[in-house]
Amino acid sequence: MARWRDDLPESDVTPERLYLRRREFLALGAAGAVGALLPGARTLAGPEGESLAVASRSDRADGEKPTPWESITTYNNFYEFGTDKDDPSRNAGSLRTRPWTVSIEGEVKKPQAVDVDTLLKWFPLEERIYRMRCVEAWSMVVPWVGFPLGELVRRVEPTSRAKYVAFQTLLDPKQMPGQRRAVLEWPYVEGLRMDEAVHPLTMLVVGLYGRILPNQDGAPIRLVVPWKYGFKGVKSIVRIRFVEQEPPTTWSRMAPNEYGFYANVNPAVDHPRWSQAKERRIGEFFRRPTLPFNGYGAMVAQLYAGLDPRKLY
Ligand SMILES: Nc1nc2c(c(=O)[nH]1)N[C@H]1C(S)=C(S)[C@@H](COP(=O)(O)O)O[C@H]1N2
Ligand SMILES: [Mo]
Numbered sequence: 149m150a151r152w153r154d155d156l157p158e159s160d161v162t163p164e165r166l167y168l169r170r171r172e173f174l175a176l177g178a179a180g181a182v183g184a185l186l187p188g189a190r191t192l193a194g195p196e197g198e199s200l201a202v203a204s205r206s207d208r209a210d211g212e213k214p215t216p217w218e219s220i221t222t223y224n225n226f227y228e229f230g231t232d233k234d235d236p237s238r239n240a241g242s243l244r245t246r247p248w249t250v251s252i253e254g255e256v257k258k259p260q261a262v263d264v265d266t267l268l269k270w271f272p273l274e275e276r277i278y279r280m281r282c283v284e285a286w287s288m289v290v291p292w293v294g295f296p297l298g299e300l301v302r303r304v305e306p307t308s309r310a311k312y313v314a315f316q317t318l319l320d321p322k323q324m325p326g327q328r329r330a331v332l333e334w335p336y337v338e339g340l341r342m343d344e345a346v347h348p349l350t351m352l353v354v355g356l357y358g359r360i361l362p363n364q365d366g367a368p369i370r371l372v373v374p375w376k377y378g379f380k381g382v383k384s385i386v387r388i389r390f391v392e393q394e395p396p397t398t399w400s401r402m403a404p405n406e407y408g409f410y411a412n413v414n415p416a417v418d419h420p421r422w423s424q425a426k427e428r429r430i431g432e433f434f435r436r437p438t439l440p441f442n443g444y445g446a447m448v449a450q451l452y453a454g455l456d457p458r459k460l461y
Contacts, residue, residue, distance in 0.1 A: 197360040200293050203272035208349070208374070209279045210443070215288040217357050219430045224364045225282065226383055227332050228317065228324035235326075236364035243323050243384065245368040254390035255310035258303070264368045268354060270303065271295035275358060276351065278374040280381075281413050281442050285435075287427045292372050293355030298346035306342070306390045313345040314338075314395035315371055316387035332398055338371065338382035339395035339409065343451055349374055349444060352385075375444040377411045408461040410452070413442040417457055 226236035229243075248264040273293050281287040301313070319335035321327040327334045344350060351372045354361055361367040366383025373380045379399050389395075399407035406420050415425045415438035426435040441448050452460075 197362065199358050200273055200355045200360060202275045202293055202355075202358055205275040207277045208444075209277045209289045212277075212279065212289045214277055214291050214357075215430055220288055220290055220356060221362050221364060223286075223288075223430055225378065226326075226364055226366070228326040228334075228336065228384075229364065230326050231331060237362075239325060240363035242325065243318075243363045243367065245363060245384075248368045248386075250369065250385060251387045252300075252304050252389075253387065254314075255307040255392065256390050257305035257307060260304070264354075267300075267369070271299050273355065274351075275355075278349075278372065279439075279442050280372075280374065280378055281427055281438065282378040283407070283411070283419065283424075285422070285424070285427045285438075286430055287438075288430050291357050292351060292353045293358060293361075294351040294353035294369075294372065296348055297350045297352050297371070298348060300352060300388075301342075301346050304390075309392045310390035311342055312391050312393065312395055313340050313342065314387075314389040314391050315340075315382045315385050316389070317382055318384050318386045333401055335386075336382055336398045337395065338380055338397050339391075340371075340373065340380070341394075341451075344373065347448065347451070349447060375413060375441040375448045377413055379407070380411050410455070410457075410460050412448075412452065412457065412461070413438060413440065414457050414461065415440060417461060 222237040223233045224236040225233070226240065229236040229239040246264075249261050250264060250267060251261045253259045273295060275291055275293045277289060277291045279287065280290050297313075315338045317336040318324065319327065321334075340350070353366070353370050353372045354368060356362065356365055361370070363384075366381070366385075369385050370383040371381050371385065380397075394409055397407075397409055397411075399411075400409055413424075418424060425438060427438045428435045439445070
């Protein structure tokens, strides 16, 4: 996570392929570059994988153009498959995403272990275009496919003691070679307060661009919380646990002075090692100002009334 420094030249922090594509983009102009492929480069010709039946589509990124499939699927953070941005797309083929069981447990009236394909039948799938922003200051606009986490929460009926929801990624060093090294404490864990979990913007995601989610993006099911930094979006989820106390989260365990439980996008509060005021959309040349709550403040700011964003970041 710490590779980005605002003072590094772009060529130092951008994988060569994207850097080349950016040069190509400048040479061809926007219209030419989108469909163009670099000869010999390991690029994807277009969305791969099975298409999903999507019941509704909505633009929640104010008409911003979605980042190309190729960038969303080759510029990833998924440390279970390596720490470089292009490691997940190269290494995540070893993850077996079927059959896949998600265990729903803890403070719920209907605890259960549910197959991911059963889960998909419970709720109509929506495509929502969201702005996403990594704490490292890169960002994307992503057409996710999934369903509101709140629908699942209601279905399993949390008890009155359930105040938080804890999520856990698969732990299996055979399938996830990055887990053979102690770069993070495994398995990756994340959490939300109950009101964040049932907020209508919060999604469990199973697809991208109308297709099944590629492994490197967190198949078969991952969390997306568009007003928070990307690290809240825990991938390849096997456990959803309803709990009374605030659960531990991977990055705040790793560096509690740098990453907090809330992780709301806040351009006004610097990360201890860098400014958070600006971001670079992958595929764009110039940085742009970061929006409070990633642009979703009108819908979520009231959840944090009374919290000091410098203490509870
Ligand atoms: N299990 C797991 N989930 C994870 C991560 C990870 O390393 N492991 N990285 C997080 C971070 S830091 C970001 S920015 C997003 C990136 O999601 P994307 O690759 O689909 O853009 O995934 C998040 N979820
Ligand atoms: Mo991130």
